[in-house]
Amino acid sequence: MTNKKYKAPAAEKVLDILELMARENKSFSVTEISNTLSITTNSVFRILKELEEKKYIQKRESDSTYQLTGKLYYLGSSIANRITLKEVAEPSMRALRDGTRETTLLTRPGSLGRTLVVDQLESLEPIKFLSTVGLEYPSHTSAMGKAMLAYSPDLLELYLAHHELEPATPGSIADPAKLREEAEQIRSQGYSLDMEESCEGLRCIGVPIMNAAGQIEGAIGVSGPIFRMSKKTMDRYIGLALEQSQAISEQLGYRKP
Incomplete structure (x- = not known):
């Protein structure tokens, strides 16, 4: 069992969002992520903006939804090679x-x-x-x-x-x-x-x-x-x-x- 003393809620939310987006081949809205993961829309928005800044996700201007980029694939491939x-x-x-x-x-x-x-x-x-x-x-x-x-x-x-x-x-x-x-x-x-x-x-x-x-x-x-x-x-x-x-x-x- 994870020791709650060492939990990092912010990091946990980031990982939950990335895993959700990786499970389904689609783009997600802020509201959809918020409802699915029970994270406030404000928190989801801030996390998505940071991930977008780091090039892990990109925003679709046509419908204001977000999807993963190939940067995670690069990280995964790098690990797989080691x-x-x-x-x-x-x-x-x-x-x-x-x-x-x-x-x-x-x-x-x-x-x-x-x-x-x-x-x-x-x-x-x-x-x-x-x-x-x-x-x-x-x-x-x-x-x-x-x-x-x-x-x-x-x-x-x-x-x-x-x-x-x-x-x-x-x-x-x-x-x-x-x-x-x-x-x-x-x-x-x-x-x-x-x-x-x-x-x-x-x-x-x-x-x-x-x-x-x-x-x-x-x-x-x-x-x-x-x-x-x-x-x-x-x-x-x-x-x-x-x-x-x-x-x-x-x-x-x-x-x-």
Whole structure:
């Protein structure tokens, strides 16, 4: 909870106005902003004049409404160029690893739709699954790979065009139609599972990470041995994974439609 002692109401109003204007592709009148945010018209007017002076918004003379300029885009692009997925995801990865005590992985799309491991936090248990940072592996047998394919139709078709769906275990998907069908299910539920599809005795959960453009940026997941990853336990871990993937996506600028 935010400590009220350190709140800055004026700054809060500025940010609320900018976020309101960013959410909708339209221009706003002083009265509309005032009514929507419960800020006095006098305060809204003064804030808009300052933002206009700093070139963050511009006034439409035809109807005296205000709209955002490209200056905020410049700021956002500048920030995006300085951050990496690994840096943004680290707190969420640690929270997920500590909450499950299982190995937590961060992946991105690799070459031709394969899955690239970009970070890993080891399980806190003595018997654990470990991957290798920098390793690329097939996406159709992986929870995180399937999550990324499901949320990017172009990536899915690229993968299918360049890879035979060779099974790694008896549970692996080997049929393109079945992979497309599972991709629809993953999009519907928001997560994917690997039920011993990549390695016998190993179960995994994968959740997509989205960027500011609403496109797939990567995936976060939990992997552990079957004797600890019961279906009941996995149901509990899915909630934690969804929570942390949402936190990462929001840090990258993603806003759910």
